[in-house]
Structure formats: C-alpha cells, structure tokens
Ligand SMILES: Nc1ncnc2c1ncn2[C@@H]1O[C@H](COP(=O)(O)OP(=O)(O)OP(=O)(O)O)[C@@H](O)[C@H]1O
C-alpha cells in the first residue's frame with residue numbers, strides 16, 4: 360500500500376504572541392498540523408512579523424506582557440493599513456467581563472480564557488481562518504470586478520468619442536452635399552456667362568478691326584457711316600452692350616453668393632469644440648439656417664420667430680451641429696412640401712429653442728427610442744441613427760435638456776432648454 364507522506368498544504372498562517380514560551384509551545388503543537396505557525400514573545404516582535412511576508416491570516420494575542428501589552432499591540436495593528444485587516448483573538452488569563460469587552464471594543468474577533476481547552480481553541484481558530492479566507496476571496500473578486508468595471512468604463516468612453524467623431528463626419532458629409540449643391544449653382548452660371556462673354560469680347564474686337572479697315576479703305580464719310588452701321592447691325596452691338604452688362608452683374612452676384620457660403624461655413628464651424636463662449640444663440644441659428652437653406656431643403660418653408668434673448672455661455676460650433684441635425688431631421692420628415700418653424704425665447708434662467716415641423720411625425724412606439732444611438736427608421740445606408748443621440752449628449756454637456764412632442768401625420772416639435780449661466 361502506498362503511503363502519502365507529503366504534508367498537506369497549510370490552511371493558513373497563524374501568529375502566536377505570548378511572553379510565556381510554554382504557552383507558545385503548547386498552542387504551536389496543537390495548531391502546527393493544520394496551519395503554518397509563527398511565534399513572537401513580545402509585542403514589538405509581533406508587530407514586525409505582522410508586517411512581513413507571509414502575512415499572518417490570524418493572530419492569537421496574549422494581553423499581559425511586559426513592555427508592550429496586548430491592548431497596545433492591538434491598537435498599533437489597527438492603526439496601520441497593512442495590518443488592520445488581520446483578525447486577532449485575545450488568549451488571556453484576564454477573565455473579567457470588563458477585560459473581555461475592552462478586547463472586543465478594540466476590534467478583536469474572539470476572546471479565549473487561559474488555560475484553555477485545546478480542542479475549543481482549535482475549533483475557534485478554524486472558524487476565524489475560514490472567515491478570513493472567505494473575506495479574502497470576496498476582496499479579490501471585488502478588486503477584479505472594480506478593475507473590470509474601470510476597463511469597461513474606459514472602453515465606453517472611447518466608443519462614445521468614436522461615435523461623436525462618426526456623427527461629426529456624417530454631419531460634415533450632409534453639409535458637404537448641401538454646400539456643394541449651393542456652390543455648384545452660381546458656379547454653373549458664372550462659367551456659362553464667361554463663355555458668352557468670351558464670344559462677345561471676340562465680336563467687339565472683330566468690330567474694332569473692321570472699323571479700322573473701313574476707315575483705311577473708304578475716304579467718303581457717308582459711305583463709311585453706312586458700312587459702320589452695317590457692321591454694328593451684323594454684330595448686334597446694342598444687344599451686346601446690354602447683355603454684357605447683365606452677364607457681368609449676374610456673375611458678380613454669383614461670386615458674392617459663393618463668398619457668403621464660404622463665410623457661413625467658416626462661422627458654422629468656428630471655434631474650438633471645447634471653447635466655451637458667451638454666444639448669441641439666435642445668431643447660431645441664423646448661421647446654421649444659412650447653411651441648411653440649400654437646394655436639398657427647398658421643399659421646406661422656413662419661418663423664424665426669434666425673441667430677444669440674452670447671450671449664453673456655450674460651445675457654439677457644437678450647438679450649430681445640434682441645430683443642423685434637428686433641421687435635417689425635420690426636412691427629412693417632410694415629404695413633398697411643409698413648414699419648419701424655429702422659435703426662441705427665455706425666462707430668468709433658461710433659453711429655449713423650438714424647432715417644429717409639419718412632417719410625418721414619430722410613431723408612438725418609436726418615441727422612447729429616438730435618442731438611443733443607432734436608432735433609425737430611415738432605409739439602410741441613409742441614416743446612422745446618431746443625430747439625436749449626439750444632439751442629446753451635446754445639450755447635456757451644456758447642462759440642458761432636449762424634449763420632443765410629436766403627433767403622427769401632424770408633425771414634431773423638438774425643444775432645447777439651455778441654462779444662461781454655466782457653473783464652472
Ligand atoms: N422631426 C422628425 N420627424 C419625424 N421623425 C423624426 C424626426 N426627428 C427624428 N425622427 C426619428 O428619429 C430617428 C432618429 O433620428 P436621428 O437623427 O438620431 O437618426 P437618423 O436621422 O435616422 O440618422 P442620422 O441623423 O444619423 O443620419 C429617425 O430615424 C426618425 O425615425
């Protein structure tokens with residue numbers, strides 16, 4: 360028969376503290392088969408061992424010792440973060456209730472009288488070691504969960520940032536489409552005008568050349584006049600004079616429109632995303648409207664109803680993004696023709712902006728979800744479903760609120776409330 364002589368793994372480490380070495384020997388012999396046992400004959404030495412590695416899982420502490428008594432040792436153990444969690448059992452000849460309650464008041468987990476029954480001592484030590492091990496396991500799990508939670512929070516923050524970037528890009532995409540359309544139009548007629556002007560220019564110089572030739576060839580003034588009249592008629596000089604002027608004026612207007620669009624674009628995106636500025640929200644709305652009111656949204660009639668509102672501290676470029684998202688949603692909800700009404704107002708603490716449309720409205724079952732990231736009812740590839748969730752994050756960053764009220768087939772109204780003052 361094979362005999363397993365290997366010593367079983369100790370169930371824990373116990374520090375025995377007693378100035379009487381006989382006690383140390385007796386307790387040590389009782390506990391050594393199941394535990395790894397350390398011993399100290401003074402309070403000072405006990406504190407040293409308690410801080411060293413391996414750290415004891417339990418301390419059996421005598422009270423009456425010279426130099427430093429057990430109560431003082433206990434006080435010092437509880438003072439240090441390194442040792443305050445080690446459970447302590449007082450094992451003492453002091454048997455009065457007063458001593459026992461003082462021991463518990465100092466934080467002992469048990470109190471055993473000397474001389475003691477070794478079986479009872481062993482059982483009570485066993486209970487405390489099991490409790491300590493369970494506490495350690497819980498602590499480990501807590502630490503693991505806390506790290507996991509922190510990791511997840513960091514990951515979430517990163518995802519949130521990526522989403523914001525994605526939405527910004529999507530907004531820029533929408534903008535680019537609208538702006539391209541707007542710039543294309545004047546550029547188209549400026550280009551065509553220039554072609555015509557080039558032909559006119561050639562005609563005028565042809566005419567001048569012909570004049571010169573006539574003057575050289577024809578000395579008779581009457582005949583000369585006749586030839587010139589004929590040439591003027593042939594080149595339609597009167598028409599050319601008027602049309603050239605018109606084409607130049609039209610082209611200049613077209614160029615001014617391109618310049619305005621570019622200026623509006625600059626103002627729309629103006630300012631650092633993180634730069635809080637005292638801002639006129641009506642102006643933000645006008646800038647956003649100037650960008651929104653392009654050919655793509657021509658089926659919407661815009662109505663402005665702005666009140667005199669105080670300047671508010673905000674991130675203007677971010678708010679422009681919110682207003683544009685709401686306007687684009689409103690335009691997308693209007694199928695053939697409809698109205699978008701933009702109102703502003705304020706009370707003592709808040710400014711509000713209302714964007715109402717006469718579009719197809721939002722179904723009752725969709726209302727609780729529209730601010731969720733990626734919720735969209737638009738066909739695949741048309742909407743990401745980030746417009747409103749981003750708008751909500753931006754408004755919340757301003758300590759404001761965004762609310763919606765909608766009736767299917769009647770339209771929707773989004774209201775943004777922003778505090779006039781921002782806490783630092
Ligand atoms: N004014 C509105 N009228 C009707 N439905 C709306 C309106 N605004 C939002 N919705 C609904 O809320 C959904 C979510 O809007 P959100 O702006 O977040 O995403 P999206 O417009 O679908 O896509 P994205 O804005 O990312 O291009 C829309 O798909 C639509 O169903």
Ligand SMILES: [Mg+2]
Nearest residue numbers: 684688746747
């Ligand atoms: Mg949208």
